[in-house]
Each structure stands twice: as C-alpha cells, then as structure tokens.
Amino acid sequence: MKPAHATELARRIRRRLERERADLVDFASELIRVPTENPPGEGYGSCAARIAERSRDLGLEVQRVDPSGAGPCVAATFGAGGRALYFSGHYDVVPAQDRSQFEPAVRKGHLHGRGAADMKGGIAAMAFAARALASSGFEPKGRLVCVSVPDEETSGPRGTVALAETGWIERDAVGMLTMEPTSGVVWSANRGVISMRVTVHGKPAHVGLHFRGVNAFRGMLTVAGLFAELESRVSERRTELAIAPAAARRSVLLLGGELAGGHSFNVVPDRVSFTLDRRTNPEEDFDAERDALYRVVEEARARGVSCDVELLQEGRSAATDPEGALGRALASGIRDVTGRSARFELCPGVLETRHYAALGIPALAYGPGLLSVSHGPNELVSVDRLLECAEVYASTAMRLLS
Numbered sequence: 233m234k235p236a237h238a239t240e241l242a243r244r245i246r247r248r249l250e251r252e253r254a255d256l257v258d259f260a261s262e263l264i265r266v267p268t269e270n271p272p273g274e275g276y277g278s279c280a281a282r283i284a285e286r287s288r289d290l291g292l293e294v295q296r297v298d299p300s301g302a303g304p305c306v307a308a309t310f311g312a313g314g315r316a317l318y319f320s321g322h323y324d325v326v327p328a329q330d331r332s333q334f335e336p337a338v339r340k341g342h343l344h345g346r347g348a349a350d351m352k353g354g355i356a357a358m359a360f361a362a363r364a365l366a367s368s369g370f371e372p373k374g375r376l377v378c379v380s381v382p383d384e385e386t387s388g389p390r391g392t393v394a395l396a397e398t399g400w401i402e403r404d405a406v407g408m409l410t411m412e413p414t415s416g417v418v419w420s421a422n423r424g425v426i427s428m429r430v431t432v433h434g435k436p437a438h439v440g441l442h443f444r445g446v447n448a449f450r451g452m453l454t455v456a457g458l459f460a461e462l463e464s465r466v467s468e469r470r471t472e473l474a475i476a477p478a479a480a481r482r483s484v485l486l487l488g489g490e491l492a493g494g495h496s497f498n499v500v501p502d503r504v505s506f507t508l509d510r511r512t513n514p515e516e517d518f519d520a521e522r523d524a525l526y527r528v529v530e531e532a533r534a535r536g537v538s539c540d541v542e543l544l545q546e547g548r549s550a551a552t553d554p555e556g557a558l559g560r561a562l563a564s565g566i567r568d569v570t571g572r573s574a575r576f577e578l579c580p581g582v583l584e585t586r587h588y589a590a591l592g593i594p595a596l597a598y599g600p601g602l603l604s605v606s607h608g609p610n611e612l613v614s615v616d617r618l619l620e621c622a623e624v625y626a627s628t629a630m631r632l633l634s
C-alpha cells in the first residue's frame with residue numbers, strides 16, 4: 233500500500249470512528265446489560281445473539297459457532313479468502329458485587345458496568361474497527377475475523393479451547409489480538425497456571441468425645457504447612473521479562489483462595505478443603521513445577537494425612553516475539569494513533585493467547601481497560617480509550633492485511 237493512500241485511509245478510519253462514538257458506547261452498554269456471569273456461565277445465548285445482530289448491522293458477515301454444544305461463539309468477518317487475522321474477545325464476566333453493575337452508565341467520560349473493561353468494551357471496539365475498515369474502502373488481502381467467546385474466566389472449555397480442539401481456528405493465521413484490559417501496555421507473554429483444590433478427610437465426633445474423631449483441620453495444617461514451605465522457595469524466583477511493579481516479577485503460589493470445612497463449633501471437622509493457585513514464570517519448567525505440587529500431597533499422605541486433589545485449571549505459559557510481524561504492526565499502530573511507543577510486558581496472569589500460541593499462531597493482548605478496576609465493584613473504561621483502541625486495531629489490521 234502506498235504511503236499516501238495509507239494516510240488517507242487512516243484519516244477515513246478516524247473520522248468514521250469519531251462519528252460512531254455514541255454507537256460504539258451503545259453497543260458496549262447493550263452487552264453489559266446481559267449478566268453473563270461465569271461461574272456459573274449464564275446468559276451466553278442471549279449475549280451471543282446480540283453480538284451477532286449488532287455485527288450484522290455493522291455490515292460484517294456473521295457465523296454462529298458452537299463446537300461444545302453449550303457455549304455459542306460468534307465470528308464476524310470482514311473480507312474473503314486468504315489468511316485470517318483474528319481479533320478475539322470474551323463476553324463472560326466474573327460475578328458482580330452488586331446487580332447495579334449490569335446497569336451501564338456513562339459518567340465523566342467513562343463507561344461504568346460489569347465487563348466495561350474486561351472485556352465487553354473491547355468487543356465493541358474490535359467490531360467497530362472492522363466496520364471502520366470496511367467503510368473506509370480498505371480492501372484486505374485476507375480476512376479479519378472478530379471472534380467473541382464465552383468461558384474465558386474459567387479457562388475457556390466452551391469457548392476458545394473448544395474452537396481450537398475442533399480445528400475451527402486456522403493454523404496458518406496471520407495472528408491473533410485480544411482486547412484484554414492491559415492498562416496501556418502490550419502483553420506479549422503470559423504465565424502458566426495450575427489451580428487445585430486439596431480436600432483433607434477426617435472423622436466427625438462430638439467435642440466431648442473428640443478422641444473418637446479424626447480432626448481434618450489438623451491434617452489441613454500439615455498439608456498447608458508443606459505448601460507454605462514450597463511457597464517460600466517459589467517466591468524467591470524472578471522473571472527476566474518486563475513487568476511492573478518489581479514485586480510482580482516473583483513466581484507465584486497462592487494458598488487459601490477458597491476455604492471450606494466443618495459443620496459446627498462443637499464437632500470434630502471431618503472435611504476441610506483449600507485451594508492453591510500456582511502461576512509459573514515462562515522461564516520455569518512447567519512439568520517440574522506441577523510435579524512439585526503433587527509431591528507435597530504425597531508427602532502429606534506419607535505423614536498419615538488422608539487427602540485428595542482436584543485439578544481446577546491448567547495452562548502453560550506462552551510468548552510471542554514483539555519483533556515479529558504482528559508485534560511490529562501493533563507497535564506502529566499504537567505509535568501512529570497515540571503518539572506513544574508500545575511497551576511489551578509479561579501479563580501477571582494467564583491469557584487466551586496461549587491457545588493460539590499452542591497452534592503456532594502469534595498472539596498478543598492490547599485493550600482499552602485497566603486491570604486495576606477489572607473484576608472490582610467500580611469497573612469502568614474510558615470512552616476515549618475505546619475509540620483510541622478501535623483505531624489502533626484498525627491500523628494494525630490494515631498493515632497486516634495489505
């Protein structure tokens with residue numbers, strides 16, 4: 233594409249997005265009104281239907297995809313033939329602290345509501361980016377496919393994982409960009425994750441006959457103590473990848489995110505459970521770290537503790553080279569639209585980019601939201617950032633599909 237033509241297209245895209253500012257916010261607000269809380273995973277059909285309808289209204293070719301039979305995905309495409317560039321967003325949200333979070337409101341230039349940042353605002357931004365490209369006269373050499381999926385908050389079994397396992401995602405894709413709340417940086421890598429629930433078993437008895445029981449709580453203290461020793465060793469490790477603040481460089485083992493057990497204050501507890509969440513840095517050997525967790529359980533059993541383990545989620549770390557075609561295109565788009573240089577960092581958590589990376593597809597995350605307000609009681613996103621990111625997405629696609 234000639235520079236002069238590219239510059240004119242960029243101007244058209246910006247003008248189109250500015251004219252459709254209110255419509256973009258309305259689309260995001262409509263999605264926020266659907267309580268797609270996960271768990272348990274409600275409202276998926278209704279939300280997918282709204283995304284499909286609005287995407288058709290924007291002139292995109294829409295396909296409903298439901299590989300798992302239990303969680304509809306929506307693919308809205310601009311262009312035909314050639315290789316695909318995926319924009320990916322998830323429409324499930326974590327449970328709300330208050331039902332008023334499903335009543336979107338714009339105040340002082342910010343859209344408030346559950347999912348505004350993570351990431352229904354991002355879904356609206358990617359759809360309007362595709363719309364702006366189409367209406368500007370851009371003719372892609374390939375396809376821009378905007379994929380909206382459920383279940384990201386619980387590792388994607390009915391969403392991206394199902395799409396990957398059934399072969400729907402094309403392995404020769406140009407790349408994938410997801411609109412997670414990255415707080416202004418680009419996430420080019422993510423940690424691995426191993427989440428477990430450990431349940432310790434005992435025998436109930438009245439407190440007056442406690443010697444006839446087996447106290448599961450004391451057994452839990454033994455297991456948790458062994459995990460605490462491992463946690464101490466894990467926390468000494470640091471990643472060499474860029475991530476802020478400095479404390480975030482540590483490898484992570486979180487104990488006791490969820491706790492349950494016992495029946496009454498005067499009964500020996502016969503069952504106590506707790507969770508652990510291990511987040512591995514990319515430099516760590518994932519298999520070795522997983523084995524270390526199971527060795528702790530075996531050590532507890534060797535000490536006479538009756539316990540079992542339930543695996544809640546598991547995913548390996550992944551990384552995409554910022555100097556590859558996707559990284560360069562996104563960095564150029566960020567610079568042209570915002571005037572700032574792109575910063576590539578390690579995501580402090582896990583990302584759906586890992587499912588694309590496992591297929592050999594370059595994958596990055598860049599979104600309008602702030603991680604600091606996501607999942608919280610006052611979730612919001614800047615309307616200016618929604619427009620800005622939509623323009624960045626369009627610019628990135630224009631570079632990759634020219």
